[in-house]
Amino acid sequence: MSSYGVKILKELIKFRTESFSYDQRLQDGKECADFIADELEKLGFRTRLLSKLEDRPVVVGGLDCNADETCIFITHYDVVPAGRGWSTDPFEPVVKDGKIFGRGASDDKGGVAVFLSAMKDLLEGNDSPAFNVRFICNGDEEIGSQAGLRWLLSEHRHLLEGDVAYILDVSTSCLSVGCSTSITGIINIVGKQGHAAYPFNCVNAAEKAVMMASKLMEFGKKEEKHVSSRFKAAPNPVSGMIWNRLSVTVLESGEKPNVVPGKATIKFNWRLIPEENLEKRKMELKKEFGNWADELGIDASLKFHESIPGYGIDESNRYVKRLKSAVEIVDPSRAICGVELGTTDGSIVYHNADIPAIGFGPMDEDCNFHGTDEFIKISTLRSVREVVKMFISNG
Numbered sequence: 001m002s003s004y005g006v007k008i009l010k011e012l013i014k015f016r017t018e019s020f021s022y023d024q025r026l027q028d029g030k031e032c033a034d035f036i037a038d039e040l041e042k043l044g045f046r047t048r049l050l051s052k053l054e055d056r057p058v059v060v061g062g063l064d065c066n067a068d069e070t071c072i073f074i075t076h077y078d079v080v081p082a083g084r085g086w087s088t089d090p091f092e093p094v095v096k097d098g099k100i101f102g103r104g105a106s107d108d109k110g111g112v113a114v115f116l117s118a119m120k121d122l123l124e125g126n127d128s129p130a131f132n133v134r135f136i137c138n139g140d141e142e143i144g145s146q147a148g149l150r151w152l153l154s155e156h157r158h159l160l161e162g163d164v165a166y167i168l169d170v171s172t173s174c175l176s177v178g179c180s181t182s183i184t185g186i187i188n189i190v191g192k193q194g195h196a197a198y199p200f201n202c203v204n205a206a207e208k209a210v211m212m213a214s215k216l217m218e219f220g221k222k223e224e225k226h227v228s229s230r231f232k233a234a235p236n237p238v239s240g241m242i243w244n245r246l247s248v249t250v251l252e253s254g255e256k257p258n259v260v261p262g263k264a265t266i267k268f269n270w271r272l273i274p275e276e277n278l279e280k281r282k283m284e285l286k287k288e289f290g291n292w293a294d295e296l297g298i299d300a301s302l303k304f305h306e307s308i309p310g311y312g313i314d315e316s317n318r319y320v321k322r323l324k325s326a327v328e329i330v331d332p333s334r335a336i337c338g339v340e341l342g343t344t345d346g347s348i349v350y351h352n353a354d355i356p357a358i359g360f361g362p363m364d365e366d367c368n369f370h371g372t373d374e375f376i377k378i379s380t381l382r383s384v385r386e387v388v389k390m391f392i393s394n395g
């Protein structure tokens with residue numbers, strides 16, 4: 001890594017940009033956004049800070065290279081809360097054994113550093129970019145992108161007009177060409193509360209919830225088997241192709257051992273392959289749910305929350321091919337295309353701005369992102385910078 005990239009990343013880590021919630025101010029959000037905007041300007045970008053929320057401005061940089069096409073890079077400067085148990089101060093970068101430690105080192109201040117150093121290298125060298133370049137850096141990715149990417153789409157839509165989006169907020173494990181659909185469901189069960197010595201006078205919502213949860217789990221097991229996608233999955237220990245998954249994630253009921261609870265809540269998360277119709281599958285599960293409730297004699301309701309549609313881009317797409325050939329040169333073992341098991345900002349761009357969203361980012365499998373002692377290898381910063389450079393250069 002050029003000393004520039006390392007220097008930038010160390011500066012970025014020092015800003016306290018922990019995203020807790022929209023109710024809580026992003027402490028150094030404005031300062032961090034200003035810093036990124038300054039660096040962009042030094043590289044010749046026209047830069048603006050746009051804000052729905054003052055403490056979380058979106059940094060937008062544009063570089064017109066007289067090219068026919070525009071590539072939009074998307075990333076974020078907020079980080080998940082540091083939490084406890086770090087070996088060193090999470091906001092005081094430490095370089096040790098070829099790694100830089102600090103919150104956001106890989107997710108995704110590493111992505112910001114990768115982009116800035118790639119552009120610096122490219123513009124200082126003889127290479128000219130094959131694209132006009134736009135850089136969008138959000139301050140609320142970790143809490144849902146409502147004041148960032150989603151707000152830009154509704155208020156400054158033209159900024160998301162382009163030919164291809166490069167998502168920097170992804171891993172090094174493969175070339176990201178899509179993501180899974182995510183559906184969150186909540187089931188509320190109503191029973192009749194009473195004394196545990198007289199269960200015959202009560203309807204036990206906790207016990208009903210266990211029965212309902214086991215129905216969901218059976219459904220989940222079938223889901224894992226019956227669907228097949230034409231897209232490969234990002235590397236994982238289970239399957240080569242992307243597949244459906246369902247997990248029961250929350251079971252809540254009861255207060256005291258001698259009280260039969262009258263209420264229970266089940267939450268679950270369902271991940272689907274990109275080809276499936278989200279609304280159709282929701283209807284299908286709703287129908288199944290009605291049958292289970294009848295069969296078990298349960299008074300229950302099901303609501304869906306937070307559905308994020310997945311997507312997948314074929315390997316024959318010319319931007320995918322272009323990115324693949326860059327990764328092939330830098331790290332051939334990673335030059336495989338995969339749909340993410342999770343969701344990415346690529347979904348928002350793909351579905352709302354109607355452009356392909358792909359990426360190869362700085363997050364290694366062992367980087368502890370969202371955990372304690374998060375780090376990035378300097379060699380990873382360097383290799384991802386090279387990929388970005390090759391992707392946008394004419395050379």
Ligand SMILES: [Zn+2]
Pocket residue numbers: 076107108141169
């Ligand atoms: Zn991220």
